[in-house]
Amino acid sequence: MVLLLAALALPRPAQASSDLYLLYRQWQPYDWPESVPSTTEVTRSQRGLGWRRQIAAGRFGVDYDYQPLRIRTGEPAHNGHLHRLTFGGQWQHRLYRVEAQAGFAGTSNMFKHRTFHSDVVNGRIAMFRAVSEGSPLSLGVGGDHRFGSFRWLPRVRWEHASDSGHWLMDLPVLVRWQSPGRRWEIRLEREGDRWATLDQAREVENTLYLREWRTELTYRVSSGDRLWPTVVLGIGASLDTRVQYRDLEAGTQDLSLGDALLGSIMLGW
Secondary structure, X not given: OHHHHHHHHOXXXXXXXXXXXXXXXXXXXXXXXXXXXXXXXXXXXXXXXXEEEEEOOEEEEEEEEEEEEEEOOOOEOOOOEEEEXXXXXXXXXXXXXXXXXXXXXXEHHHHHOOOOOHHHEEEEEEEEEEOOOOOOEEEEEEEEOOOOOOEEEEEEEEEEEEOOEEEEEEEOOEEEEEOHHHOEEEEEEEEEEEEEXXXXXXXXXXXXXXXXXXXXXXXXXXXXXXXXXXXXXXXEEEEEEEEEEEEOOOEEEEEEEEEEEEEEEXXXX
C-alpha cells in the first residue's frame, strides 16, 4: 500500500495537472424515527476541501471533509462533529487497476485532545482486471465500509465513451453518466464510512457508521478563467440513510434516518 501511494504521488512531466476544490453540501432535515415527535430532527451538512493531481498512469489526491451530524435525542456517545482526512487515488497498468484510500476519521474531541483509539484509522481499496486488452469490462473485488462494517464484495466495472457521453458503472457501488464536455453529470452511488468516536467525558470509545444511497445531478455553471473558479451546482437526494452508534443509555442504536433532499456547490481551480 505504501509503495502504491508513493508511486501515485511521484510527479511526471507528461500529461500532469493539479486541481484544488472547495465543497459545501446541505441536506434537508431528517425526521426520525416514527415514534419520536417530528420536532426531534437530525440536521446534516458537509464542508470539503481537496487537491487532486492527474498523471499519465492515474490520479492521486488528498481530501478532507467535516460533517456536523446533529442527533437531538438520547445520550449519543459522540459529539456529532465528524472529521475525515484521506490520501489515495487510482492507478492503472495494462489490464490491472487499483483504487485505494487510507486516512483518519473521528469526532472533533478525539483530535482536539489527541485521545485516539484504533478505529480512527480508516480506508477502502478495490482491485480490477480487464477481461481483455482494450475491453471496457473489468472484474474485481473491493473492501470498505459502504454497507456497514468493513467487508469485501465482488465488483464489476464497465466504462464507455461515445457521442452521447461517458458512462461508468462500478457495481454495486456506482453508476455515473457525464454529458459530452462533462457539463452535466448524473450519479447514483453507495456512500458509507466509519468514524471513531468519544463521548463528551472522553471515557467511552466507540464508532459511528453512516451509510446511504445518494443520487445527484450536477451542472457546471462556468469553467473558470485564470483566478476565477469553476462553479458546479448540484441537487439530489439521500435514500435509505442509516446511522449506527452507541447511546449511553439505550446501547447500540442502528436507526433509519429515512430520505432527504440535498443541494451542493463546488468551486474548483
